[in-house]
Amino acid sequence: MTSLKYLLPALLLTSSTAFADEALYKDLPGDLPGLYIGASSEMFPSAYDDFKVADGDWKWCHSESYQGNPWRVTVTNELKRLVEGLNDSGINATFEISDSNGDVGQQINQIRTFIDRKCTVITSIVSSSTALNDAIKAAYDAGIPFITAAGSVTSPYAINVDSNYYRWGYDMINAIAMTVGEDATIMMVEGLAGHPIVLQEKAGADAALAEHPGIKVARTVNGNWTANVTKSVLLQALATYPGKVDAVWTTGSESRTVAEAFKQAGRDAPLITGSMTGDALGYWKENQDTYRFEGHGVLPHMTAQTLFRAAVRVLQGQAPKLNTLMVPLPVISNADLDGLYESCMTPDSVSVFPVPASDPLPAAEMDGYFKNPAPVPGWDYAKSPKACN
Secondary structure, three states: OOOOOOOOOHHHHHOOOOOOOHHHHOOOOOOHHHHHOOOOOOOOEOOOOOOOOOOOOEEEEEEEOOOOOHHHHHHHHHHHHHHHHHHHHOOOEEEEEEEOOOOHHHHHHHHHHHHHOOOOEEEEEOOOOOOOHHHHHHHHHOOOOEEEEOOOOOOOOEEEEEOOHHHHHHHHHHHHHHHOOOOOEEEEEEOOOOOHHHHHHHHHHHHHHHHOOOOEEEEEEEOOOOHHHHHHHHHHHHHHOOOOOOEEEEOOOOHHHHHHHHHHOOOOOOEEOOEOOHHHHHHHHHOOOOOEEEEEOOOHHHHHHHHHHHHHHHHOOOOEOEOEEEOOOOEEEHHHHHHHOOOOOOOOOOOOOOOOOOOOOOHHHHHHHEOOOOOOOOOOHHHOOOOOO
16 A cells, blocks of 8 residues: 555644544554544543443444445444354354434434343444434443444544544545646535535545635535445536536545546546545456546445444453544555456446455554453454455
């Protein structure tokens, strides 16, 4: 992987966004404090300093807010695999899932059902950063840790396992400015409207756009992190904007779909940002003269793995030091694509996601987030599923 990192200037730290309280992360060991610079997630001291689950079977309950794209399905499948793998380590664990399909009220009801069913832990990809807070507090009061991934909540009674999406949104505008130029015309494709990650990504992008006033935003659309929706809204946007588009800022896993939409519309191929996927790598292999990418790896296996490892550590009484644990996003640019490509990857490989050769958050680094660090039962990154299995 390239080591390219875009630096946040001092101006970014004076924007109107409420940034994380430095006092909560400045004493973390090693490189961990750097993951919080510019983060807009609300942070608190951990509510699980003295928590440890009683001995017995584990009922692992996963509250999903949307299963309508391959990324989310892959997260669920990998989390299920890891939880069921605990049985080989002497912990009798079962896995249950609910899916609210974007309905916030339904997700709240499903969480309360999990509480009534006396789940040992509730993990979740949430539909709102604030709306679930009463249900999260109810889980805490019932002695059930609530652990989120891919989008933080503002409740002090949750542990968020997340990445700095503000920084990601900011970095991708910077990448466009550095690669295409300060006078680029771009389109922006956001994910699910109102989702916590979408709000953070857009805030970061807006901060970067303020520093690059020559970049023009031609259109902003919501692709819902779903391929057919992304293609449809982009084709509509291109039909109403005849001018040249130099780049597309998108924060999902649909860069191949973006490229296909421009090709279908008979438009020049733009630089595309986002998260790398197997189908995009397959498209790149067949279109190396036109496909251009600058982004990161917001990868589903990594998301499930860090969520699982953090939740197990909480259940074992390892005592997280704060409520939001940041996971670094691997930087991926055009020069990295050849090393990530595997033979099974084609433009149709929408359920295939690259797996980094090394753990983005090795155990020794994750230890720094906990007061009583210890190995996670059965965890071995080398046993992660391969992209082409």
